[in-house]
């Protein structure tokens with residue numbers, strides 16, 4: 001459910017600069033997405049590149065405030081602990097496969113000025129709608145664990161993820177994903193090249209389509 005003054009739509013070329021600005025703010029250690037990369041996402045799977053924009057009533061101006069980039073993967077061609085670079089074919093999305101049964105959430109980000117308004121939840125619901133409309137088995141993602149680095153010396157990633165799932169610890173990203181309906185498969189190491197806050201760890205997360213689940217032998221474990 002979107003709060004008033006916000007709406008969702010698919011990405012346009014005119015959004016590219018605003019997306020790069022959000023990226024620079026939420027991932028300050030990363031090089032923001034280039035126009036060429038964003039154009040590639042759009043060419044491969046336009047309906048999977050969803051934008052949240054802020055368009056207050058009475059204002060002629062709408063501002064891009066969040067994005068969710070997805071692609072369709074034949075997941076049996078990959079391993080559960082593959083990195084973001086592998087799963088996105090180095091951000092070309094050239095591995096998008098129209099026959100794939102899995103919608104992979106490559107990135108979701110919301111401008112810090114508009115976080116905690118339920119935008120990630122709405123963007124996740126939009127991805128869930130792609131899964132159900134296209135009768136896919138599931139969506140899968142790699143959740144950063146930016147709260148883990150600070151406690152990595154005293155607990156394992158498995159213990160940390162279990163505490164976040166139990167609600168006894170809060171992670172700025174995984175907690176939001178869990179509230180948005182994702183479930184943890186398991187933690188993996190080396191998902192992102194530069195994520196010191198997560199101490200190199202991430203949690204593989206998924207949402208399985210109850211109408212069209214994968215066959216048991218292809219479930220993620």
Ligand SMILES: CC(C)(COP(=O)(O)OP(=O)(O)OC[C@H]1O[C@@H](n2cnc3c(N)ncnc32)[C@H](O)[C@@H]1OP(=O)(O)O)[C@@H](O)C(=O)NCCC(=O)NCCS
Nearest residue numbers: 026108109110115116117118119120121143144172176179
């Ligand atoms: C993760 C991120 C996308 C969440 O965006 P958001 O729009 O603020 O998320 P939502 O408002 O939809 O929050 C979802 C739920 O998590 C909760 N939540 C969000 N941040 C939280 C926090 N720090 N602590 C506790 N709960 C939190 C919200 O209250 C909401 O729960 P509710 O439905 O019960 O109200 C955003 O923080 C972000 O862009 N982070 C930086 C980029 C990033 O790391 N992306 C993830 C890549 S894996």
